[in-house]
Each structure stands twice: as structure tokens, then as C-alpha cells.
Amino acid sequence: MSPRRAAANGDYESLVRERYAKLSPAHRAIADYLLADGRRAALEPIASVAKSLRTSESTVVRFAQTLGYKGYPELRDQLRERFLATATSLDRLAASGVDRKKPRGAILERVLAEDADSVMRTLAQIPPETFTAVVEAIVSARRTYVVGFRGSAGIALVLGMGLRIFLPETRVVAVNVGDTPEELLSLRRKDVVIVISYLRYAGQTLEIMRFAHEAGAKTVAITDSPASPVARLADHAFVTRPTSPRTMASYAPAASLASALTEAVAARRGAEAGRSLRQAEALWDRFRVHTPQSR
CATH class of the missing domain: 3.40.50.10490 (Glucose-6-phosphate isomerase like protein; domain 1)
Structure with a gap:
């Protein structure tokens, strides 16, 4: 099986276990770092991983590609799915970064922006x-x-x-x-x-x-x-x-x-849809489903 197909069908831990002996020292360090903390692996951007390990972002990208992923974003998506699959509600709360001292508007903007992005990424696939x-x-x-x-x-x-x-x-x-x-x-x-x-x-x-x-x-x-x-x-x-x-x-x-x-x-x-809607509207009026202001 090709590395690309293995990444799509497998999971990160299995891929690392199969290829660990052949990884370079730099790639082993990245593998160990992401395995050590599921929550961190699910959330941390590539720049932060590179900085923590004192390596380059391109090295992190090549590590992901060595395992068969298109790049680090695809690897992190799989790590995120793995984390969410086992996370309790308390784990999710801790991972969400909710801070009661933050303005409510900041949380509102973040959540709605993430939802909009999730909708568009869903459409793309x-x-x-x-x-x-x-x-x-x-x-x-x-x-x-x-x-x-x-x-x-x-x-x-x-x-x-x-x-x-x-x-x-x-x-x-x-x-x-x-x-x-x-x-x-x-x-x-x-x-x-x-x-x-x-x-x-x-x-x-x-x-x-x-x-x-x-x-x-x-x-x-x-x-x-x-x-x-x-x-x-x-x-x-x-x-x-x-x-x-x-x-x-x-x-x-x-x-x-x-x-x-x-x-x-x-x-x-x-045309059948139009007839169905007219019938539904008639029944909604008869049973006073909606307030007079919304009719």
C-alpha cells in the first residue's frame, strides 16, 4: 500500500510505529512530540510545533509527507479527530481555551468564524x-x-x-x-x-x-x-x-x-413542490401555526 493511501486509511500512531526506525532524528523528534500530548497535537499550528522543537516548518511538512499525508494540515485534522473521539466534555472544555475573563464578543466571533470555515471546508470535500x-x-x-x-x-x-x-x-x-x-x-x-x-x-x-x-x-x-x-x-x-x-x-x-x-x-x-407548499400554507393558516404578524 502506498504511503498516501496508508495515511488515509490508517491512524497516526500506527503509521509512526511502522516507520519509526526509518525516520530521521528530526522526524523522530516531531513524532514523539505529537504523540506525547493528544490535546496539544490536535490544536497546535505548524509554526508552534517548529518553534518548540527548534526546527523549520518545512521539516514538519516533510515529516507529514513522509507518513503519507499531503501536508501538516491533513495530519493535524486526523490528530484532531483522534482527540475528539476520546475526549470527555471536560477535555473539550479545557481544549477550547474558554476564559471567563475574555469579552463575550471574542468568543462569539471565534465560534461563528470557525463554524463558517467548517461549512466551507465541508462543501469543498x-x-x-x-x-x-x-x-x-x-x-x-x-x-x-x-x-x-x-x-x-x-x-x-x-x-x-x-x-x-x-x-x-x-x-x-x-x-x-x-x-x-x-x-x-x-x-x-x-x-x-x-x-x-x-x-x-x-x-x-x-x-x-x-x-x-x-x-x-x-x-x-x-x-x-x-x-x-x-x-x-x-x-x-x-x-x-x-x-x-x-x-x-x-x-x-x-x-x-x-x-x-x-x-x-x-x-x-x-411544479409538484409548488403545489405541496401551497397545501402546506393552507394548513398552516387553518391551524394558526404562525402568528398573524409572520404570515
Whole structure:
């Protein structure tokens, strides 16, 4: 296997272990430095690594490339995913650098800027053909199930409610009273199951994904790592890019993706989408869903 493919499929510790004997002294120092502290490795920019080790940034870049990465940013992304996969909420709080003495505006600017950057990096890595294939699968499905628990439940509700306007057979499995098995009784081969799952991954979502495969349904994952349990099982996976560690995971890219899927389904439905919206508006008026000022 080529170094590049090994980096994509493996993990940093394994790559270092396999190649350590062949590394130069300078590269061994970098390897040891990044292995010593998972939180530091996940956050530290290349300039800081080089300064701490009294070496050049180009040496750090060459080290990453020796392991098969395109460069240091790709290596740090993998280190960040590894850290987030094992971090507790307290670890995330410490890593987030939250300082109660900082102005609230500084935190607001940092978080929103990171979210915007994460959305754009997510866009850059989603193949258009994958997005198109998922939209076609949703439109062609007998029924679409949107699944999300705990922190992912909100995104599941947003996506499910949006799709249901244009595809009335859409079902949302998110906030339940222990009735998930009953929700899935009618799952069939011609259905689509969209699972939204972020660290820490809810156990039920993985079992639902397995059940969907057994039923022959198409599966889609919206998740935060290509190595996540649902991504490995899904027919199609949308992997959103991480922000720096926080006490709570960022769902901004997932929310944008949910909006994009809804818009694409509406566009694909054409004139039928307009009729569906008019029917929905009539029902919203009848049941006084919105205040008079917002109509």
C-alpha cells in the first residue's frame, strides 16, 4: 500500500510505529512530540510545533509527507479527530481555551468564524455526484426515515420537517418514548434511511443502520469522521469538517447540509413542490401555526 493511501486509511500512531526506525532524528523528534500530548497535537499550528522543537516548518511538512499525508494540515485534522473521539466534555472544555475573563464578543466571533470555515471546508470535500445520488435516492424512495438522537435530534427534526413538505411519507425518528422498533416496523427495501450521528455516537443509531442494511434499504450518514461507525456502514456518507475542540460539537455544517438537501429535493420535484407548499400554507393558516404578524 502506498504511503498516501496508508495515511488515509490508517491512524497516526500506527503509521509512526511502522516507520519509526526509518525516520530521521528530526522526524523522530516531531513524532514523539505529537504523540506525547493528544490535546496539544490536535490544536497546535505548524509554526508552534517548529518553534518548540527548534526546527523549520518545512521539516514538519516533510515529516507529514513522509507518513503519507499531503501536508501538516491533513495530519493535524486526523490528530484532531483522534482527540475528539476520546475526549470527555471536560477535555473539550479545557481544549477550547474558554476564559471567563475574555469579552463575550471574542468568543462569539471565534465560534461563528470557525463554524463558517467548517461549512466551507465541508462543501469543498463533498463530491457533487454523491450529493446528486443521495437526492435522487430520496426522491425515488417509497419512504425516507431521518434518524438522530441526543444532540443530532435537532438536525434530524429540521431535515425531516423540510422533506416532509415535499415527500409526505418522510418519517422522523428522533425524540421518542422508547418506540423506535415500532417506528421501523414498515421499513422496506425501497426506503432510504438517513442517520445523523456525531461524537459521542448514540448506540441506537448504529443498530438502526444495521437493521436498515438487513432490510435492503439505502443508507446515508451525516457524521463527523470517515471512521465513525455509521460512516463505515452507510452507502453514502457526508463527513462534515471539525472545528477546534469545544464543550459541545458544532452542528453548523450538518444544518447547512440539511438545508441543501431540502432545497435540492424541492428543485427536483419541480411544479409538484409548488403545489405541496401551497397545501402546506393552507394548513398552516387553518391551524394558526404562525402568528398573524409572520404570515
